[in-house]
Amino acid sequence: MSPTTAARPRRADAARNRELLLRAAHAAFTERGVTASLDDVARAAGVGPGTLYRHFPTRDALVLAVIDDGLTDIHRLGTELLAAGDPLGAVREWLRAYIEQGAIYKGLAATLASPPSPADGAASTCDQARKAGAALIVRAVEKGVLRADVDPDDLLDMAAAITWVGEQPDRDPARCRRLLDVFVDGLRAPVS
Amino acid sequence: MSPTTAARPRRADAARNRELLLRAAHAAFTERGVTASLDDVARAAGVGPGTLYRHFPTRDALVLAVIDDGLTDIHRLGTELLAAGDPLGAVREWLRAYIEQGAIYKGLAATLASPPSPADGAASTCDQARKAGAALIVRAVEKGVLRADVDPDDLLDMAAAITWVGEQPDRDPARCRRLLDVFVDGLRAPVS
DNA sequence: ACCTGAACACCGTTCAAGT
DNA sequence: ACCTGAACACCGTTCAAGT
Numbered sequence: 001m002s003p004t005t006a007a008r009p010r011r012a013d014a015a016r017n018r019e020l021l022l023r024a025a026h027a028a029f030t031e032r033g034v035t036a037s038l039d040d041v042a043r044a045a046g047v048g049p050g051t052l053y054r055h056f057p058t059r060d061a062l063v064l065a066v067i068d069d070g071l072t073d074i075h076r077l078g079t080e081l082l083a084a085g086d087p088l089g090a091v092r093e094w095l096r097a098y099i100e101q102g103a104i105y106k107g108l109a110a111t112l113a114s115p116p117s118p119a120d121g122a123a124s125t126c127d128q129a130r131k132a133g134a135a136l137i138v139r140a141v142e143k144g145v146l147r148a149d150v151d152p153d154d155l156l157d158m159a160a161a162i163t164w165v166g167e168q169p170d171r172d173p174a175r176c177r178r179l180l181d182v183f184v185d186g187l188r189a190p191v192s
Numbered sequence: 193m194s195p196t197t198a199a200r201p202r203r204a205d206a207a208r209n210r211e212l213l214l215r216a217a218h219a220a221f222t223e224r225g226v227t228a229s230l231d232d233v234a235r236a237a238g239v240g241p242g243t244l245y246r247h248f249p250t251r252d253a254l255v256l257a258v259i260d261d262g263l264t265d266i267h268r269l270g271t272e273l274l275a276a277g278d279p280l281g282a283v284r285e286w287l288r289a290y291i292e293q294g295a296i297y298k299g300l301a302a303t304l305a306s307p308p309s310p311a312d313g314a315a316s317t318c319d320q321a322r323k324a325g326a327a328l329i330v331r332a333v334e335k336g337v338l339r340a341d342v343d344p345d346d347l348l349d350m351a352a353a354i355t356w357v358g359e360q361p362d363r364d365p366a367r368c369r370r371l372l373d374v375f376v377d378g379l380r381a382p383v384s
Numbered sequence: 385a386c387c388t389g390a391a392c393a394c395c396g397t398t399c400a401a402g403t
Numbered sequence: 404a405c406c407t408g409a410a411c412a413c414c415g416t417t418c419a420a421g422t
Contacts, residue, residue, distance in 0.1 A: 014386060039414060048388045053416070114360050147374075154371055157363070161353035168306050171349070179346055182339075186378015206405060231395060240407045245397070 033106030078132025102163035225298030270324025294355035
């Protein structure tokens with residue numbers, strides 16, 4: 001699926017360069033995190049730095065374009081879970097997927113927490129994904145399985161924050177899963 | 193109080209340069225966050241870049257030296273709260289202070305969460321502060337006011353993560369306080 | 385319409401020369 | 404023992420020239 005954050009190039013060579021850049025960026029981000037040198041990315045893609053900037057005017061634009069498919073998956077998962085039952089389990093499962101998505105590149109948590117709004121005013125894929133998660137949280141609160149004082153944005157921020165914890169040195173993925181479980185558990189409505 | 197992370201210079205001009213660097217770094221970090229240019233810091237202090245590196249071999253060393261007094265305060269607060277009663281309130285108050293300390297410079301959360309261990313093997317001021325907090329958490333668990341599955345390191349990580357949330361664009365301090373309250377509330381032992 | 389790559393500014397880090 | 408500042412490598416970003 002094509003990202004909503006960047007126009008699809010019309011010329012064949014431009015489309016090809018875009019694809020090469022995305023592949024090179026994925027490799028570089030995987031190895032060195034989202035702060036990887038953009039010069040290196042351009043070199044690995046076999047294009048000049050100017051071409052990279054033409055396709056992706058900011059680092060965040062490149063990062064979000066690279067994970068666009070993943071964010072689409074998160075969005076779809078959210079709508080599917082909303083259609084099914086189990087409001088609390090849905091929140092848990094979606095948050096887990098959101099956190100896992102953030103864990104693929106070091107430094108990604110900040111971009112997920114504050115995705116730059118696209119210039120055209122449309123909602124970015126990241127925004128759409130987060131909205132799907134927020135809808136699940138709202139339902140869980142309305143159904144009375146999450147505490148009434150839970151704010152969807154707060155919960156999304158905390159999920160990104162847990163991803164951030166996983167980016168720190170010497171934290172294993174198990175710690176993030178445990179943090180999420182402990183956290184969601186603490187937000188369950190008391191069975192009064 | 194002198195930091196444990198760097199040797200105190202013997203010569204008067206060296207001690208003075210160290211002080212000038214700390215002041216300049218504080219100003220730069222306040223304005224631009226902990227990623228402020230070290231060249232700028234050296235220039236503002238009126239010394240060459242080599243002098244900065246001689247006093248503070250890494251950026252983290254400089255950052256931790258600048259906030260050393262603040263960390264000492266956090267440490268002292270921890271020991272005082274441990275001597276007094278109210279195990280749950282003590283944890284809450286200490287975490288609030290820890291989070292506020294992390295909020296003084298943008299980007300500080302990561303350093304607080306993973307302070308580099310000093311070469312001499314001694315505990316850094318940051319380590320000592322965190323240990324004081326961990327002791328409060330352990331007591332609260334033992335007294336049965338926090339859930340038994342709460343791990344001190346997990347809680348310290350979550351506090352740093354909340355600080356990190358506050359570093360993101362468009363999050364006001366009220367959000368961090370609310371996050372901490374919601375979080376600690378969720379970790380309270382059920383009054384069975 | 386798009387690409388190239390030189391050019392510029394900036395930054396981190398080291399180190400030879402100095403006092 | 405400590406300082407200076409030149410030097411080097413690297414990176415982000417722009418833009419004139421090209422196709």
